[in-house]
Amino acid sequence: MTVEPNCSVQVGLLLLSPLDCFYCDLVPSNENRSSLITSLINAYNLHKLPNVQLINYRKCNKQDLVKFHDKSFVDFLMKERKYIDDELDHEKFKSLMELAKFSKKLTNSKTSAVDGEEEEKEEEDNEEEEEENSDYSFDEDQNESAAENLDKLKELGLIYDCSIFPYMNKYVEIIGGSTLSACDWLIxxxxxxxxxxxxxxxxxxxxxxHAQKTKASGFCYINDIVLGILRLRSVFDKIIWCIQCF
Structure with a gap:
């Protein structure tokens, strides 16, 4: 592809929603990193610069992930683990509930008009829900095993630097989906x-x-770079990949 020297520049910038940012902040090796990135983008108004367009992103699914990763690894990675999700400390859990309700309200406002009475009722429902959640016990699921098979965790790299954490499956969906969406926008x-x-x-x-085909590795649960390259290869013959780790 030949680019004219005086052509314009178009930049697509991906910005996570507050709820998705919360999920990504839970990664043990990078706690609050996503919030820091978002704060810097907003502080410098990067998303408001000329020629910058916000990228609409989607969550990835298992079909996206198995384009590179092994299916058994993906199935294990994406499994819901309520007994671990419930280990989220109480303050973070309350923040999650507030963000979830805010995101739901935002979605509803885009799809239907809500009159004053309905809004008032929703606020009352939210207050009741907050009271219920304030009494939430993180030890309710006594029947659910909190122990994964240690050998299996070692085999899949989900230990030490890539240990399982609350809402890990949602984190994977967001990270994989954000990179694929950025590639789709470029295409x-x-x-x-x-x-x-x-x-x-x-x-x-x-x-x-750092993640390998069949296991997590080096603080990376999936390899969204490879997933993105595979997506770009559907259009471009050659991809130059440069990475700098700090």
């Missing part, structure tokens, strides 16, 4: 613009590249 712009513009797609929430 769409390329097909639309061809050589008219320089196109840059940025996802500061992804970049996990």
């Amino acid at each position: 769409r712009k390329y097909k639309l613009e061809r050589i008219k513009s320089r196109i840059i797609s940025i996802n500061w929430f992804g970049g996990r590249h």
Whole structure:
């Protein structure tokens, strides 16, 4: 592809929702990293710069992940673990509930008009829900085993630097989906613009590249870089991959 020297630059920037940012902040090796990234983007108004467009992203699914990762690894990684999710400390749990309700309200406001009476009723329901959640016991599921098979965890790399943590499956969906969405945005712009513009797609929430096909590794639960490259290879013959770890 030849780019004209005086062509314009189009930049796609991915910004996570507050709820998704919360889930990503739970990663043991990078606690609160996603919030820090979001704060810096907002502080410098990077998303408001000329030629910058926010990228709409989606969550990835198992079908996306098995394009590179082994199916048995993906199944184990994406399994819901309520007994671990419930280990979230009480303050973080309350924050999660508030963000979940905010996200739900935001979604509802986009799809239907809510009159004043309905809003008032929703607020009352939320207050009741908060009271119920304030008494939530993290030890309620006594019948659910809290112990994974240690040999299995070692085999899949889900121990030590990549230990299992609350809402890990949601984190994987977000990280994988954000990178794939950033690649899809770039592909769409390329097909639309061809050589008219320089196109840059940025996802500061992804970049996990140590994970192997069958196991997590080096603080990386999935390899969203490889997933992104595979997506780009559907359009481009050659991909140059440069990475710098800090």
